[in-house]
Amino acid sequence: MFKKISRRDLAGLLGLSALGLAAPAGAQRSAAKPGTYVPASFPKDFLWGTATSSYQVEGAVDEDGRGPSIWDTFAHAEGNIEDRSNGDIACDHYHRYKDDVGLIRDLGAKAYRFSIAWPRVFPDGIGTPNPKGLDFYDRLIDELLKTGIEPYATLYHWDLPQALQERVGGWLSSETSRAFADYAGHVVARLGDRVRSFFTVNECGRFVPFGYGLGIDAPGLKLPQAEVNQARHHVALAHGLAVQAIRAHGRAGTRVGVAENITSCVPAIDTEANIEATRVATRELNAGFLNVILTGAYTEGFLRYAGATAPKFTAEELKIIATPTDFLGLNIYAPGHYITASDRPPGFDVLPFPSAFPHMSSDWLRIAPETMYWAPRLAAEIWNVDAIYISENGTSSIDRRAGDGQVYDLDRVMFLRNYLGQLQRAIADGVPVKGYFLWSLMDNFEWIYGYGKRFGVYWVDFETQARTPKLSAFFYRDVIARNAIGA
Numbered sequence: 071m072f073k074k075i076s077r078r079d080l081a082g083l084l085g086l087s088a089l090g091l092a093a094p095a096g097a098q099r100s101a102a103k104p105g106t107y108v109p110a111s112f113p114k115d116f117l118w119g120t121a122t123s124s125y126q127v128e129g130a131v132d133e134d135g136r137g138p139s140i141w142d143t144f145a146h147a148e149g150n151i152e153d154r155s156n157g158d159i160a161c162d163h164y165h166r167y168k169d170d171v172g173l174i175r176d177l178g179a180k181a182y183r184f185s186i187a188w189p190r191v192f193p194d195g196i197g198t199p200n201p202k203g204l205d206f207y208d209r210l211i212d213e214l215l216k217t218g219i220e221p222y223a224t225l226y227h228w229d230l231p232q233a234l235q236e237r238v239g240g241w242l243s244s245e246t247s248r249a250f251a252d253y254a255g256h257v258v259a260r261l262g263d264r265v266r267s268f269f270t271v272n273e274c275g276r277f278v279p280f281g282y283g284l285g286i287d288a289p290g291l292k293l294p295q296a297e298v299n300q301a302r303h304h305v306a307l308a309h310g311l312a313v314q315a316i317r318a319h320g321r322a323g324t325r326v327g328v329a330e331n332i333t334s335c336v337p338a339i340d341t342e343a344n345i346e347a348t349r350v351a352t353r354e355l356n357a358g359f360l361n362v363i364l365t366g367a368y369t370e371g372f373l374r375y376a377g378a379t380a381p382k383f384t385a386e387e388l389k390i391i392a393t394p395t396d397f398l399g400l401n402i403y404a405p406g407h408y409i410t411a412s413d414r415p416p417g418f419d420v421l422p423f424p425s426a427f428p429h430m431s432s433d434w435l436r437i438a439p440e441t442m443y444w445a446p447r448l449a450a451e452i453w454n455v456d457a458i459y460i461s462e463n464g465t466s467s468i469d470r471r472a473g474d475g476q477v478y479d480l481d482r483v484m485f486l487r488n489y490l491g492q493l494q495r496a497i498a499d500g501v502p503v504k505g506y507f508l509w510s511l512m513d514n515f516e517w518i519y520g521y522g523k524r525f526g527v528y529w530v531d532f533e534t535q536a537r538t539p540k541l542s543a544f545f546y547r548d549v550i551a552r553n554a555i556g557a
């Protein structure tokens with residue numbers, strides 16, 4: 071029997087690590103005798119997890135004093151959701167959480183990323199907290215801990231209290247940023263004895279442009295770019311204020327970071343010049359959010375490009391926005407852009423996607439496993455980050471139950487195997503990725519697609535609420551058990 075060795079160990083064996091070089095891809099194969107291939111392992115303490123979000127799974131929208139959120143309003147309005155559904159019941163996770171924790175346990179996952187519904191805690195967004203608002207999360211967290219699963223709580227996964235939208239225009243006002251910090255402080259004071267890690271906001275890069283610019287997510291507004299940029303600035307400010315509130319109200323050792331769908335840039339061909347151009351592109355194309363929260367400045371390029379539409383801000387706000395965090399969460403699905411070097415400013419070209427570029431069942435989900443290598447690597451290099459979590463990765467599919475009742479989602483297995491392979495490559499190259507949260511634990515309310523797109527590794531029968539593990543659940547369980555991809 072061969073002992074399992076990581077690519078990093080192998081690089082050492084080959085004498086490459088002394089030179090600061092990682093073993094080239096394929097080195098294992100040439101080093102091993104035929105038939106003795108040993109899969110590379112993930113680091114010993116690598117954190118395997120799964121993820122969901124409150125509005126997508128909980129249901130129970132009228133229970134225990136929860137107020138309405140902008141997604142209740144948006145989903146109930148005619149014409150917004152493809153299959154005319156909503157999250158009223160969703161996966162009924164609010165009542166079935168114990169069984170669902172059992173599903174996580176069955177995968178062997180050691181962490182669960184869920185989100186807290188702000189309108190459960192503050193039904194009006196501000197003011198007096200609902201006395202029952204955190205009881206569900208208390209129960210969920212206790213169940214997780216009892217089962218040996220670490221809770222990772224996200225404070226904002228898009229379900230803004232409707233009252234804040236109506237009163238101050240939601241993220242168009244910095245009052246919402248301050249309300250978010252008060253909510254964050256309240257949650258951490260109550261749950262921080264058991265939850266060590268918090269994500270502030272999920273995917274500012276999605277809910278701001280889609281909700282305030284394009285009008286296709288809640289609150290469904292189509293506003294001019296200046297207001298979209300201002301809303302993004304208020305989300306950045308909310309993040310910074312929340313980090314400060316968490317530091318003020320949390321226990322020692324409480325960790326916090328953002329979860330962002332980084333605009334991922336990938337070198338079209340891995341030449342040195344293209345890689346450098348991709349680094350520049352990554353910084354500039356994330357200048358409106360990630361770069362400002364990680365450096366405390368809007369880049370000159372961003373301000374020049376935004377011109378009159380640039381957000382209004384003060385130096386004091388920039389300081390708050392850049393309050394130091396403990397980790398960076400990256401949601402990684404599709405490649406944002408393929409990049410080549412250019413002699414003209416800004417130093418990079420964005421290539422057009424060929425019309426036949428392959429994608430998964432969601433049109434937007436182009437298949438590019440190398441995104442999982444380049445996004446964390448470049449983020450770590452550019453912003454000097456020493457702890458990254460892949461806070462989401464996974465795929466939709468048109469899953470069907472076969473005659474035997476099983477779901478053979480070979481496309482999802484293909485997707486995960488290839489993305490995880492590139493994640494392993496990144497880690498072997500020294501990129502500090504500490505954990506991975508598969509999106510999603512189970513099929514759920516997929517926003518504007520309703521229940522028409524399925525992202526889960528557990529199939530959910532929305533009539534009966536029965537859960538069935540798909541083939542991908544067995545695949546993921548196997549990866550977790552071996553801490554490696556395949557035998």
Ligand code: BG6
Pocket residue numbers: 123126272273276331401432462466509516517518519523525
């Ligand atoms: C991420 C979100 O953008 O992608 C998740 O954080 C979402 O909440 C997932 O479910 C898939 O997105 P969509 O738009 O295809 O439902």
